Amino acid sequence: MGAFSQLVDGFAHALTPQNLLFALIGVTLGTVIGVLPGIGPAMTVALLLPVTYNLDPTGSFIMFAGIYYGGMYGGSTTSILLNTPGESASIITAVEGNQMARRGRGAQALATAAIGSFVAGTLATVALTFVAPTVVKLALKLGPEDYFALMVLAFTTVSAVLGRSVVRGLSSLALGLALGLVGIDSQTGQARFTLGIPQLLDGIDVVIMAVGLFAVGEAFYVASRLRHGVPDVIAVKGSPWMGRQDWARSWRPWLRGTALGFPLGAMPAGGAEIPTFLSYATERRLSKHPEDFGKGAIEGVAGPEAANNAAAAGVLVPLLTLGLPTSATAAILLAAFQQYGLQPGPLLFERESALVWALIASLYIGNTLLLVLNLPLAGLWVRLLKIPRPYLYAGIMVFASLGTYAVNGTVVDLAFLLIIGLLGLLLRRFGVPVAPAVIGLILGPLAEQQLRRALAISQGDVTTLVSSPIAVVLLSIAALIVATPVGVRLARRFRRAAQPDREKEPVSV
Amino acid sequence: MRPALPEWLRGRAELSLAALVAGVGVFLLVQTPTIRVPATSNAVGPRFFPYVVGGVLVLVGAALAVAVWRRGSDAPEAGEDVDLSLPTDWLTLGMLIAAFAAHIVLLEPLGFVFTEALLFTAVAGVLGAGLRRLWVAGVAGLVLSTVVFVVFARGLGVTLPPGVLEGVL
Numbered sequence: 001m002g003a004f005s006q007l008v009d010g011f012a013h014a015l016t017p018q019n020l021l022f023a024l025i026g027v028t029l030g031t032v033i034g035v036l037p038g039i040g041p042a043m044t045v046a047l048l049l050p051v052t053y054n055l056d057p058t059g060s061f062i063m064f065a066g067i068y069y070g071g072m073y074g075g076s077t078t079s080i081l082l083n084t085p086g087e088s089a090s091i092i093t094a095v096e097g098n099q100m101a102r103r104g105r106g107a108q109a110l111a112t113a114a115i116g117s118f119v120a121g122t123l124a125t126v127a128l129t130f131v132a133p134t135v136v137k138l139a140l141k142l143g144p145e146d147y148f149a150l151m152v153l154a155f156t157t158v159s160a161v162l163g164r165s166v167v168r169g170l171s172s173l174a175l176g177l178a179l180g181l182v183g184i185d186s187q188t189g190q191a192r193f194t195l196g197i198p199q200l201l202d203g204i205d206v207v208i209m210a211v212g213l214f215a216v217g218e219a220f221y222v223a224s225r226l227r228h229g230v231p232d233v234i235a236v237k238g239s240p241w242m243g244r245q246d247w248a249r250s251w252r253p254w255l256r257g258t259a260l261g262f263p264l265g266a267m268p269a270g271g272a273e274i275p276t277f278l279s280y281a282t283e284r285r286l287s288k289h290p291e292d293f294g295k296g297a298i299e300g301v302a303g304p305e306a307a308n309n310a311a312a313a314g315v316l317v318p319l320l321t322l323g324l325p326t327s328a329t330a331a332i333l334l335a336a337f338q339q340y341g342l343q344p345g346p347l348l349f350e351r352e353s354a355l356v357w358a359l360i361a362s363l364y365i366g367n368t369l370l371l372v373l374n375l376p377l378a379g380l381w382v383r384l385l386k387i388p389r390p391y392l393y394a395g396i397m398v399f400a401s402l403g404t405y406a407v408n409g410t411v412v413d414l415a416f417l418l419i420i421g422l423l424g425l426l427l428r429r430f431g432v433p434v435a436p437a438v439i440g441l442i443l444g445p446l447a448e449q450q451l452r453r454a455l456a457i458s459q460g461d462v463t464t465l466v467s468s469p470i471a472v473v474l475l476s477i478a479a480l481i482v483a484t485p486v487g488v489r490l491a492r493r494f495r496r497a498a499q500p501d502r503e504k505e506p507v508s509v
Numbered sequence: 510m511r512p513a514l515p516e517w518l519r520g521r522a523e524l525s526l527a528a529l530v531a532g533v534g535v536f537l538l539v540q541t542p543t544i545r546v547p548a549t550s551n552a553v554g555p556r557f558f559p560y561v562v563g564g565v566l567v568l569v570g571a572a573l574a575v576a577v578w579r580r581g582s583d584a585p586e587a588g589e590d591v592d593l594s595l596p597t598d599w600l601t602l603g604m605l606i607a608a609f610a611a612h613i614v615l616l617e618p619l620g621f622v623f624t625e626a627l628l629f630t631a632v633a634g635v636l637g638a639g640l641r642r643l644w645v646a647g648v649a650g651l652v653l654s655t656v657v658f659v660v661f662a663r664g665l666g667v668t669l670p671p672g673v674l675e676g677v678l
């Protein structure tokens with residue numbers, strides 16, 4: 001059966017009235033939570049995961065797909081209308097988007113972001129539909145040593161790309177790997193590093209890790225340096241529609257952004273940051289209105305937003321086909337699969353093909369709902385930005401507590417949450433990225449499994465790790481990344497290119 | 510008030526993070542030999558990977574210490590609600606942590622609705638909702654926690670402690 005007919009089956013599976021309702025709830029919740037300042041997509045999915053706990057897997061993933069896209073769209077709304085960006089992938093959107101909003105074109109910035117996200121998300125999902133089965137075929141030929149090498153590569157790229165310096169990314173990753181060791185060893189049943197606490201036998205749940213690092217850690221960090229005074233939210237006025245010129249200047253950036261975002265997202269190279277920077281730089285160079293950049297060029301919103309969304313769909317390629325999460329959001333999605341006893345990877349496409357294709361179909365559905373919902377309702381979401389900060393963070397703490405307690409129904413998990421929250425505070429205080437820790441926690445045990453499988457086959461001979469050409473290539477790339485931090489330098493360069501424009505902004509009190 | 514730091518530590522507070530990373534690594538390396546290895550295990554038992562990870566932590570911690578030593582701490586993370594020009598507000602932070610710790614103790618005996626309402630009020634109060642308007646935060650917290658309890662515990666079947674409201678809600 002070809003990818004297309006399986007996709008049609010997936011739609012048949014996903015398009016029940018009940019599932020459509022789940023998708024609608026997911027998109028709405030995702031947008032509402034994602035719009036809240038200080039809450040990025042990863043925190044949105046972590047906080048909302050308990051909502052899906054008691055649904056059947058299909059319904060749960062459909063709601064989750066909605067939350068995923070809704071959370072991302074909500075995040076870009078925040079960065080356009082507030083003068084300070086939230087997560088790194090929307091820094092660039094904030095540069096031009098905020099300038100557009102200041103010049104009374106906030107509605108058009110939101111519209112080009114929404115339509116660009118829709119175009120990019122849809123095209124990228126089409127690409128996912130056809131790329132995934134090919135990758136699965138390749139993946140089935142990989143041995144455990146290749147998988148191990150792939151995971152080492154993912155570890156190093158994630159650490160190098162997400163932070164400002166490789167050693168800080170690696171610090172975060174290493175702490176995640178250490179926490180991932182806690183619990184019963186899956187192969188021999190021996191307890192490891194549980195400190196005699198029975199609740200640690202099952203290990204540290206990735207939801208607790210993500211909520212602790214993203215929600216509690218963020219709340220602690222914000223509390224330590226709260227920006228006082230009223231946040232500077234820019235009102236959205238005038239026609240919400242894009243003019244002819246806006247369309248003319250947006251469609252090429254959407255397509256170029258997609259072309260950059262999907263392949264870079266699909267590589268085990270950690271998320272959406274680099275494609276958005278690349279897209280911004282490309283649009284700036286190709287634009288017929290270079291003088292507008294820094295003053296609200298619509299291309300500078302359209303391209304990076306499309307790249308961001310296309311990369312988010314691209315990240316699903318390694319996740320679904322190889323079981324390899326390369327962003328914090330993907331790590332939480334992997335945890336959601338494990339919740340149902342499913343392990344993403346090539347075998348998932350064989351054993352649970354109906355579920356996988358329903359998930360892919362629901363990505364199309366979520367994307368469409370998002371557009372339908374957000375073009376008319378953007379003005380409403382804006383009001384959420386005005387929630388007084390004390391109440392906002394009070395609410396975040398309540399939901400963090402709820403989500404964590406819901407995992408196992410024990411207060412011991414809340415104590416772990418507090419400790420991980422303090423760790424998150426420490427990491428933020430020094431500008432160390434937290435996402436590698438989440439990825440290390442969930443990917444560490446999987447890497448150990450592959451490593452031991454490879455070494456069991458070779459009867460303990462470590463040279464088996466470099467016995468296949470694929471493994472050698474992957475490990476060499478990983479070593480190169482640590483030795484010469486290409487990603488970091490690239491990201492830093494584009495960030496610097498974007499910086500001068502931001503500094504011209506009036507500083508709000 | 511912050512105690513005065515010795516000269517060599519000033520601007521290098523990130524050394525604490527390096528110490529944490531290396532310390533966790535040392536802990537792993539010391540504790541790994543206590544993991545029991547069953548006679549049936551393969552060539553590679555449950556100790557191998559912890560040794561690798563422990564070694565990585567020690568190396569990375571050392572590398573971070575060197576980086577901080579040479580170039581000082583990295584800048585804190587920027588954010589929508591963060592004012593980097595302010596010094597760390599230890600009092601607010603301490604009260605927030607205390608409020609969260611207290612809510613952990615109270616959650617099961619008192620129940621979800623009242624404990625979370627208290628947590629909400631405390632966090633909002635500490636972050637500057639204003640003492641005179643604390644009752645607003647209290648009412649908002651109570652409404653939020655009640656709605657959340659009904660929707661999640663009753664509607665979605667999530668296990669939440671009823672506490673003193675056992676049998677009422």
